[in-house]
Amino acid sequence: MLDKNGIAKRIAQEVKDGYYVNLGIGIPTLVANYIPDNINVVLQSENGLLGMGPFPLDGEEDADYINAGKQTITTLPGSAFFDSALSFGMIRARKVNLTILGAMEVSENGDIANWKIPGKMVKGMGGAMDLVASAESIIVAMQHVNKAGESKLLPACTLPLTGIRCVKKIVTELGVFDVLPKGGFKLVECAPGVTVEQIQQSTKGKLVV
């Protein structure tokens, strides 16, 4: 079974040399820590930065340098700033190669729900709807089941959708799954110590082993 860092580390293996990558908040942010040193990747922050660097040292933080999670950040040699319309322009034009984000539910046809729970305070979708509607490749990083123990890999999402037929790959603490073009979660690999039976028990959507 993988912990959050394990999920991030596994996803980092999907990042290829030369990629421009947008990382969502939560586990996706951790992926940056595991990108191998021998490949060159540029991180896009949708508030207007390509080439996001590490957090600043204590005392070097600057209010004008933040990421989409509003955290203070730094730039790297070759970084570029741009306005919000241009930022989503490059996303819609599919210049960003890979989007990694969290989810509350994913359906077997690749629908994703990650922004709203009816009856709870809704904070908003931020850039998630734009990202999932346009990204060429979307990997979801999430726990396999919710706090009530119910599968988050479903035949159909029950929560309000963020986007439709867009998720290509899911990495959970139990394993790695490809969303098949005709529907269904193809089990690509089991996490260390996890059995196919465990995954079958925790997956409500159609699982292809």
Added chain:
Amino acid sequence: MINKVVASVDEAIKDIKSGMTLAVGGFGLCGIPENLIAALVRSDVKNLTCISNNAGVDDFGLGLLLQQRKIKKMIASYVGENAEFERQMLSGELEVELIPQGTLATRCMAAGYGMPVIYTPAGVGTEVAEGKETRRFTFHGVEKEYLMEHAFEVDFSLVKAWKGDTMGNLVFRATALNFNHVMAMAGKVTIAEVEELVEPGELDPNFIHTPGIYVSRVIQGAVYEKRIEQRTVRPATTA
């Protein structure tokens, strides 16, 4: 030489009237027009519709206008960090329209580019698409559905730049650029506050973000708190 400098922030906003629609620049608290917001807090306008990516925090940014019940409707993409916002929204005092961040930015851009509508795939198949006209287009070899979204009609845009000259040419700094440039372009009237006000010729024409033609008034901000929302640092020992 055209001179767009106004004497005070209070004078800059004096013709903003109750019920008007404002676009307010910034992402979180980064790059917000602090001094113009403070002037609105002092004014007696109310029932404003505010277009802004976020709604500030309880005691800063647009949160200050919320405290004074000056905002009737908020159009934003993410409003997570504000308890007073939540209270007013749940009690029904505040109308809230949440729209995708790229749609928000591009509807501003469309206004500044003189285009009444844009088509975007963001929100197709979700509740954002409800009641909206859709069309299928083949673009870059892929056929998919797009939503038609309208350019914003903005009475006043309030933006904050790093440097500006007296003709209204603006330069922004780092990620404080965010929505400020497109919102500066979107306003029927655009008021820009700047950290540093300079004479024409002092800004390199090669590096102007927003040409002054889009800016109606410019003023040097008196003070900048530039509050950080999520101060995050790394330990000195790691690279």
